[in-house]
Amino acid sequence: MTLSVRSKPYIIPEYSLTGDLLAFLTCGLQYRYQNKGTLPPSMPIQLWFGEFIHGVLEEAYLQWRDHNLKEFPWDWEKEIRPIEMLIDKRMRARGLNPPSNLFCPYNEEGHKQGFCMDLNHPHKLVASQRAEAAINTWGPHLFPLITSAEVRLKGIRDMPHYQEGFSRSNYYGITGIVDVISSVNLEVHSSSNLLVKFLEEDPLFKEKVQALDSKEYEIIMDYKGMKRAPLSSSTWDYHKWQILTYAWLRSRQEESSPVVKGILFYINELVPFTKDMQDIKEDVVGENTDIIPQGNDLKKILKWKTNNPPPRLSEEFKTRRSLRLVDVKPDSVHRSLGEFDQVVDEIENCLLKEIKGKGIQNSWEARPEARTCDACDFRTFCNNPDPLSQKPTVP
Ligand code: SF4
Numbered sequence: 513m514t515l516s517v518r519s520k521p522y523i524i525p526e527y528s529l530t531g532d533l534l535a536f537l538t539c540g541l542q543y544r545y546q547n548k549g550t551l552p553p554s555m556p557i558q559l560w561f562g563e564f565i566h567g568v569l570e571e572a573y574l575q576w577r578d579h580n581l582k583e584f585p586w587d588w589e590k591e592i593r594p595i596e597m598l599i600d601k602r603m604r605a606r607g608l609n610p611p612s613n614l615f616c617p618y619n620e621e622g623h624k625q626g627f628c629m630d631l632n633h634p635h636k637l638v639a640s641q642r643a644e645a646a647i648n649t650w651g652p653h654l655f656p657l658i659t660s661a662e663v664r665l666k667g668i669r670d671m672p673h674y675q676e677g678f679s680r681s682n683y684y685g686i687t688g689i690v691d692v693i694s695s696v697n698l699e700v701h702s703s704s705n706l707l708v709k710f711l712e713e714d715p716l717f718k719e720k721v722q723a724l725d726s727k728e729y730e731i732i733m734d735y736k737g738m739k740r741a742p743l744s745s746s747t748w749d750y751h752k753w754q755i756l757t758y759a760w761l762r763s764r765q766e767e768s769s770p771v772v773k774g775i776l777f778y779i780n781e782l783v784p785f786t787k788d789m790q791d792i793k794e795d796v797v798g799e800n801t802d803i804i805p806q807g808n809d810l811k812k813i814l815k816w817k818t819n820n821p822p823p824r825l826s827e828e829f830k831t832r833r834s835l836r837l838v839d840v841k842p843d844s845v846h847r848s849l850g851e852f853d854q855v856v857d858e859i860e861n862c863l864l865k866e867i868k869g870k871g872i873q874n875s876w877e878a879r880p881e882a883r884t885c886d887a888c889d890f891r892t893f894c895n896n897p898d899p900l901s902q903k904p905t906v907p
């Protein structure tokens with residue numbers, strides 16, 4: 513009797529744009545340690561807030577939909593705080609504890625002080641102020657337009673430069689989660705809706721919708737727990753890239769309609785704190801932003817000094833800065849997929865180098881940059897951290 517030999521398992525490597533590609537582009541070596549090592553990464557503050565605000569907005573939408581909470585503004589203590597506590601609990605269950613200067617974790621007065629300033633819990637710290645502003649600024653306009661939330665997308669592409677016996681697989685998978693898919697019908701929604709108003713002001717959007725065969729079309733939306741990215745930054749390009757990639761993935765799903773636009777929400781713009789204000793001022797002075805302050809807003813920003821509290825800017829300016837429209841065109845979608853392939857190719861090459869025994873630090877390129885290295889768990893054994901990053905201190 514001959515025994516059949518079991519063939520090698522057929523694997524298709526999967527890549528997500530945010531979890532893999534962007535992390536790899538930030539620093540290849542850090543990505544390798546974080547993803548392929550066994551150490552769970554500690555969470556930089558920005559990542560914690562990103563997860564938190566996604567969770568809060570998603571849950572707020574569900575409550576709005578299912579419990580008829582249609583009146584805005586919502587009261588922070590009565591309506592928003594319970595949502596925050598729920599999301600905090602879920603995140604803790606995954607080992608993600610809130611940074612104590614960002615979020616008060618206690619609900620009752622008199623609970624031990626912890627890291628809070630007094631015993632009058634709950635405190636509306638930065639994360640809560642932003643959650644409240646996001647819900648009350650965008651909730652009334654955004655929630656009625658949502659057709660689905662948290663939509664998982666998956667697609668398959670040919671492995672770039674596939675070589676038999678050398679490449680890991682002839683295909684690779686792309687995955688992603690869209691925060692919101694919306695089908696805005698301009699004929700149905702009135703222009704007292706702020707999102708509709710911004711879309712109506714956009715000539716590219718109108719032109720595109722008029723050229724469609726059917727009245728059905730979609731908009732992809734994504735929340736970002738950060739300030740608006742500067743025009744010349746790679747983050748600005750990556751966010752566009754993300755929308756275009758998701759648009760392609762969405763177009764492969766049967767029930768989809770053409771995606772005509774992407775909308776990004778930069779949540780920190782609604783409540784900017786010192787670091788955000790510093791960056792906003794820098795963008796304004798360096799003409800590195802598309803939403804430029806006028807009149808009083810401009811004066812206040814230029815006059816502001818870092819050791820003063822951030823100035824009170826107009827609601828209109830903050831709202832505008834928190835919203836970004838991204839045009840979805842076939843040729844730019846095509847280009848972004850080409851770039852996706854290219855980065856996957858780079859990651860696969862690093863992996864193959866490591867498999868061949870070149871050692872981790874020789875296989876994965878470190879991209880030292882002070883801000884990334886400061887928050888990097890692997891700084892102590894990295895051969896090449898940014899010299900300006902802070903030396904690790906003993907707590
Ligand atoms: S210390 Fe800096 S260069 Fe080294 S792995 Fe971390 S982020 Fe990359």
Ligand SMILES: [Zn+2]
Nearest residue numbers: 616628633635
């Ligand atoms: Zn507190």
